[in-house]
Amino acid sequence: MGHLVTVATCNLNQWVLDWEGNLARIIESIHIAKKAGARLRVGPELEISGYSCLDHFHELDIFEHSLEMLRRLLLDESCYGILLDVGLPILHRNIKYNCRVIALDGKILLIRPKMWLANDGNYREMRHFTPWMRPRETELFHLPKSLAELQGDTHVLFGDAVISTPETAFGAETCEELFTPKAPHIDMALDGVEIITNSSGSHFTLQKLDTRLQLIMEATRKSGGVYLYANQQGCDGERLYFDGCAMIIVNGDIVAQGSQFSLNDVEVVTATVDLEEVRSYRSSMSRGLQAATSPAKYQRIQTPFELSSEEDDADVGKRPTLPIQPRIHSVEEEIALVGGCYLWDYLRRSGTAGYLVPLSGGIDSCATAVIVYSMCRIVMEAINEGNAQVIEDVKRIAKYNGEGVLPKTAQELCNQVFTTIYMGMKKQSSVETRQRAKDLSEAIGSYHVDLDIDDVYQAQKQLVVNTLNFEPKFKVEGGTVQENLTLQCIQARIRMVTAYEFGQILPTARGRPGGGSLLVLGSANVGESLRGYLTKYDCSSADINPIGSIDKADLKRFIAWAEKTFNIPCLHDFLTAIPTAELEPITENYVQSDEADMGMTYPELTVFGRLRKLNKLGPYAMFKRLVHDWSIDRKRVEGDEAPYYTPEQVAKKVKDFHHYYAINRHKMTTITPALHCNDYSPDDNRFDLRPFLLPPFWKSWSFKRIDMELERINKKKERDNKASK
Structure with a gap:
């Protein structure tokens, strides 16, 4: 024996x-x-x-x-x-x-x-x-x-x-x-x-x-x-x-x-x-x-x-067999590899012709596009290794003409299976975002479409003018908040319709054998979904969202890594750009900013998301936790990157988050299914099983308890100040 x-x-x-x-x-x-x-x-x-x-x-x-x-x-x-x-x-x-x-x-x-x-x-x-x-x-x-x-x-x-x-x-x-x-x-x-x-x-x-x-x-x-x-x-x-x-x-x-x-x-x-x-x-x-x-x-x-x-x-x-050291990838590598491998499986098993990404010139859609490029790199590595299944799938999906002909580079494959589309507006879109989209497309080899949606936007806006005898204006033009939102949403939803329109017709228009449609990829990150900072049925609506449960900080780290690892210098411009939806006219004194619109930073959204889902904290418990973690009076410790806020500021931040989370919760019922990458994803009906019709938090007992706790903290501070004198 x-x-x-x-x-x-x-x-x-x-x-x-x-x-x-x-x-x-x-x-x-x-x-x-x-x-x-x-x-x-x-x-x-x-x-x-x-x-x-x-x-x-x-x-x-x-x-x-x-x-x-x-x-x-x-x-x-x-x-x-x-x-x-x-x-x-x-x-x-x-x-x-x-x-x-x-x-x-x-x-x-x-x-x-x-x-x-x-x-x-x-x-x-x-x-x-x-x-x-x-x-x-x-x-x-x-x-x-x-x-x-x-x-x-x-x-x-x-x-x-x-x-x-x-x-x-x-x-x-x-x-x-x-x-x-x-x-x-x-x-x-x-x-x-x-x-x-x-x-x-x-x-x-x-x-x-x-x-x-x-x-x-x-x-x-x-x-x-x-x-x-x-x-x-x-x-x-x-x-x-x-x-x-x-x-x-x-x-x-x-x-x-x-x-x-x-x-x-x-x-x-x-x-x-x-x-x-x-x-x-x-x-x-x-x-x-x-x-x-x-x-x-x-x-x-x-x-x-x-x-x-x-x-x-x-x-x-x-x-x-002798022991070995375990192999563990960095976060940046994981994003590149999991996104690339998942998208290839989804593409080859869905029977469609490829992917389309609405490329805005911002870092989120940039990250989605780079993940698709990562997919092409992984596929090319498998081809070079002689992976028979991958070779068979590439010949079927990419439709290369000629017996045994295969792509030579990731860019060549990318051009066959991936389309990027920039949908601009003459007043809202900057020269910089349009150029960034073009530069990225050239670097990764995607088939790129650059167009403006002004005519469609004006036609849709004119429906309101003709029907209601009322012309809505942007905030910078003196319009109300509701007018401003209406005009932004018109553009956002036109982009969604346009993306699907081109996704369906492009393979045929390009003369690709077999025709078929392109799958549209979404680019809303986990923080924006938590906050509800997106338009329902805009171009956040797609077939699948590779970055839907990845936060902004990890996406930035991924892009910085890809800039060097994939040798794409133009990615640096995406890292230094201010995040903006570009849905409002640009003036000398105003450029729309995501974090200014949201009233909170992306790192703060990550904290809110983790405390809400992983730590299972409601508004009151979250305030009690953050009033210590973000205290302006806390001892400075090396490596501590948390913000410094007064108790009043913490209370406002927590209230704002839960208010917007509650009123925008309905958006999660139709959000694009996201590749699951984080355990605080707000993916409704699939992972985050919470109601989508919630009472207004501003009148809730939770917010009243925050106020009571804030009063208790301030009274203690007053007593401590008197005692110190």
Whole structure:
């Protein structure tokens, strides 16, 4: 009986309801694992159906088709000779479970249902599944006839058990269970389970990987053992990007790590581990006492299949895989990579001709355009590496003429699949923004359209004049606030209509083979959405928004990084420009400014967003927190970049934010779905489940309590001043 074991985990780019495509990718991963000598393979959560089926899980077709694909997998003899840990939804006694199926050579050894379901933020597993609430208990699952014929039996074990091989034991954990305080791997390890698999559908947020890494490494740092983490990678049909990073960890050390962002549909990570190292690591007396007295004993399903052998150990060329340092990207790299990879998946799977971005000359639309350019760079790297799937997709989407002809540069690809359009106004648009848009387009190679919308604007404005015998004026022309807003909104909504108009006709007008339409990309950042600083159904309305949950500070860092990394000098001009919507006429004494219009800065919006969503603070609690964090009297500390405000100023800031948040909340019901990058995104109906009709905060008890607290603070200050005299 040997002690050197080769194991495999993987990143799979699955797609919801792509039954045969998903199965093909699963089978490919098994073949790669076998070729590498692995005897155990684990895949992502719900890999057969795709993780993000959401309310499709209410349809019984999902469960029937999942078993049909499982049957095809079990029939495939090319997948024999390796233990398989595969994810799919299963209906058991009329209860829907998120399950792992452990199989070997066409036979099911165990169906292991998920015990702790993810049910916060983007996750709603309790809406679709029931958790298995009986730890270390099993019962019989009645197989449908088609599987019973393969199994040679009518029933298999269903529940919380582990698999025992001649030399070791392994158990399965699923995603959320790792994140729970009393994770199943703790009891498994105490009961002598040496290899633990974790099948995940873990989505990306900025800098989340570091947290995930620490949890995964900690799973074996205290308990010892081998931990195999599998994950989805890519866009599987939702606004989430699953960022892969399949890993193998031994006794707290990473020995293998897959890519976090990639255009590969299948990526398999393997390592050779030494079970004797696990046993030695677990030899401490205190751990031994805990294990000996632990009541957590698992039913072990016996199999004669060996993960290793003495013959393998006699191979002097075989050795355990050495530990490596984890790879973690910077925020700037993450924005470039997650946006680029997500947009490519979305484009190739949507069947459309490319993307269109309304390019205003400001930093937000600039960031969206640069992310598309990043996509083209990533695609070109994949082409140069010989990625067959990417090459096939490029030939189909970019429609290059000639057999085997492919783009030579990212700019060349960009020109085929990406259009930028500047929609100006003679009085409102500056020469500088128009030039910045043109310069950026030339640098990245996009097909660029420069036009003015004055005629359409005047025609729309004339409707009001002719119908109501009233001519609205801008604020700088003496108009009221309502007149000013009306005229701004006319322009903004004309731009949305124009963007879609050109998105539909441009491929045909350019003579692109196949025609089709362009997907319109939005460019409203997370701060503007929180504040509601956008026009409903303006060009913030689009098909998808790559920057919709990224704040202004991170976007600026990304553009500064891209200026150097992508060698685009003109990006510097975007960084130094004052953010402006350019919806009001420019005069000698007035240029519209975003932060002046909003009454708060972008960094302040980030703070409000985090406190509101992550810290779960309402207006009163937020004031109590910020009156200290932003206090003008606080001690100066190096690195403290928070503003310095009086309590009265803090109170006004907090009130203003919640007032505008409340009255603009309805805008979030129609906001463009955003690639999820931050955990304080205001993405309504998908992530931020709050009402869109709220009472006016200015009359609310919350604001009255702020006033009462402000009065208490000022009275204490008066008393302290008197005492000091």
